[in-house]
Amino acid sequence: MSSEQMGSSWGFIEEGWRKGPWTADEDRLLIEYVKLHGEGRWNSVARLTGLRRNGKSCRLRWVNYLRPDLKRGQITPHEERIILELHARWGNRWSTIAQSLPGRTDNEIKNYWRTHFKKKTKNLCGNSEKSRAHLWKRQQFQQQQQRINNQVDIKNVMSLPTMPQAKEEMAILYPNTIDQQEQVGFFYSMVNNSTSMSQSKPSSSSNEDIMWDDLWNLDDFYGYFINTTTCNKATPNCLQTMATTPAFY
DNA sequence: AAGACCCGCAACCGCCGCGTG
DNA sequence: ACACGCGGCGGTTGCGGGTCT
Numbered sequence: 001m002s003s004e005q006m007g008s009s010w011g012f013i014e015e016g017w018r019k020g021p022w023t024a025d026e027d028r029l030l031i032e033y034v035k036l037h038g039e040g041r042w043n044s045v046a047r048l049t050g051l052r053r054n055g056k057s058c059r060l061r062w063v064n065y066l067r068p069d070l071k072r073g074q075i076t077p078h079e080e081r082i083i084l085e086l087h088a089r090w091g092n093r094w095s096t097i098a099q100s101l102p103g104r105t106d107n108e109i110k111n112y113w114r115t116h117f118k119k120k121t122k123n124l125c126g127n128s129e130k131s132r133a134h135l136w137k138r139q140q141f142q143q144q145q146q147r148i149n150n151q152v153d154i155k156n157v158m159s160l161p162t163m164p165q166a167k168e169e170m171a172i173l174y175p176n177t178i179d180q181q182e183q184v185g186f187f188y189s190m191v192n193n194s195t196s197m198s199q200s201k202p203s204s205s206s207n208e209d210i211m212w213d214d215l216w217n218l219d220d221f222y223g224y225f226i227n228t229t230t231c232n233k234a235t236p237n238c239l240q241t242m243a244t245t246p247a248f249y
Numbered sequence: 250a251a252g253a254c255c256c257g258c259a260a261c262c263g264c265c266g267c268g269t270g
Numbered sequence: 271a272c273a274c275g276c277g278g279c280g281g282t283t284g285c286g287g288g289t290c291t
Contacts, residue, residue, distance in 0.1 A: 255287105256286105263279105
């Protein structure tokens with residue numbers, strides 16, 4: 001599509017199909033169609049409703065905007081963490097990730113990732129070898145510290161009122177780990193480090209960076225965690241449990 | 250006040266997999 | 271086995287509003 005088309009003539013007709021932003025009338029027609037015929041058979045929308053939109057456009061509009069079960073509003077910190085976790089596991093498989101976040105679309109998650117996380121990656125990846133080495137060294141240090149403190153962490157974490165449930169969820173996710181307790185303790189201490197840091201100085205941008213730094217370490221950790229365990233077959237449904245369980249915090 | 254810049258989001262595109270004839 | 275159509279997915283684009291300078 002040319003920039004000219006995207007400019008003044010946005011909302012134009014090409015090969016009989018309308019393009020560009022949807023009008024309220026078009027939305028209404030599409031909603032009526034779905035009410036009558038259900039989702040699917042998108043290519044027949046135009047024929048049956050007179051809507052001058054192609055099937056793909058109709059499907060996209062319905063899935064990303066008109067579906068009644070869509071959750072509006074900002075991504076919550078809870079959801080944000082789930083996105084991080086799932087992205088570490090699945091990569092850019094947005095639809096898979098979206099399955100674990102009821103009411104959120106793959107497009108929404110994709111957009112959120114790009115605007116909120118990608119720039120952080122860019123910052124990290126764009127840094128010099130020196131800073132990467134620094135990051136790596138820092139991770140090694142943190143991991144070493146955590147291994148030392150694991151026993152204490154496990155005790156502390158287990159004493160949290162919400163822990164048994166979370167522990168169960170981790171057990172579902174990672175049923176065959178060699179030393180599950182150790183890894184669960186490690187994981188929770190990572191999470192706690194991140195959240196306590198963000199809670200203590202929420203308005204400071206530099207501290208926010210530190211928090212993100214830690215979240216990325218957490219992200220890396222997930223990759224490490226998943227790669228070093230034998231439980232790669234855990235389904236997204238398991239993570240949905242996490243997404244819908246407030247106790248996970 | 251105004252232009253530059255940034256961010257969030259809706260929408261499009263190309264590709265791929267699956268079902269069907 | 272092959273071609274074709276459709277739906278789904280991930281990547282990308284560009285608009286519009288907000289913020290910064």
